[in-house]
Amino acid sequence: MIRGSCLCGGVQFEAKKVPLIGLCHCSLCRKANGAAFESGAVVPADDLELTKGDELIQAYESSPGTRRCFCRVCGSRAPSKSADGTHYFVPAGLLDDDPGVKPALHMFVGSKAPWWDITDDLPQFEEWVPGYGPDDPK
Ligand SMILES: [Zn+2]
Ligand SMILES: [Zn+2]
Numbered sequence: 001m002i003r004g005s006c007l008c009g010g011v012q013f014e015a016k017k018v019p020l021i022g023l024c025h026c027s028l029c030r031k032a033n034g035a036a037f038e039s040g041a042v043v044p045a046d047d048l049e050l051t052k053g054d055e056l057i058q059a060y061e062s063s064p065g066t067r068r069c070f071c072r073v074c075g076s077r078a079p080s081k082s083a084d085g086t087h088y089f090v091p092a093g094l095l096d097d098d099p100g101v102k103p104a105l106h107m108f109v110g111s112k113a114p115w116w117d118i119t120d121d122l123p124q125f126e127e128w129v130p131g132y133g134p135d136d137p138k
Contacts, residue, residue: 004094006076011053013079013090015043018099021092022129023122026108028062033077036116037106039092041099048079048088065134083134105129 002015020042029038050057057078059067065083070076077091092099106118110126118124127133 001097002099003096004079004090005096006053006056006071006074006078006094008071008074008076010056010073011050011071011076011078013048013050013052015041015049015088015090015099016047018043018090018092018095018101021099021101021103023103023106024108025106025112025116027111028066029108030113032060032062032068033091033093036113039103041090041092041095043079043088043090045081045086045088048090050079053078 002018003012004015005012018041022040022042023037024040025037030036032038053071056071056073057069058072059069059080062068067080069078069080071078077094079088079090081088103122105122106124107129108127109118109124
């Protein structure tokens with residue numbers, strides 16, 4: 001099990017596995033995280049269990065259908081379900097254990113912060129990873 005929690009520890013969860021971590025540079029992710037990019041782990045919904053603090057989680061709909069969850073006590077991000085309910089997006093900074101994977105790609109590099117330079121050799125996508133956008137068939 002890979003454990004995760006928010007800053008105050010009120011929200012806790014366990015993931016069976018973390019198949020992928022992607023780095024998103026879009027302006028919404030940057031603001032939501034207060035960071036250069038979001039390091040987002042993608043976990044199938046069946047593989048993640050909220051073990052504590054469900055009642056502390058509040059959601060902000062940053063664009064139609066996209067709910068960004070956070071802990072209303074400490075303000076940390078919390079796991080957020082995808083619009084179709086199949087996945088959780090988990091800010092990887094919440095993970096307490098090593099997920100066993102490293103970031104695989106950069107997305108939305110077209111709206112990257114001007115003060116951040118990407119210095120690794122991971123694949124870069126201007127916007128969505130082709131085939132995984134909101135309008136692509138699942
Ligand atoms: Zn918290
Ligand atoms: Zn983003």
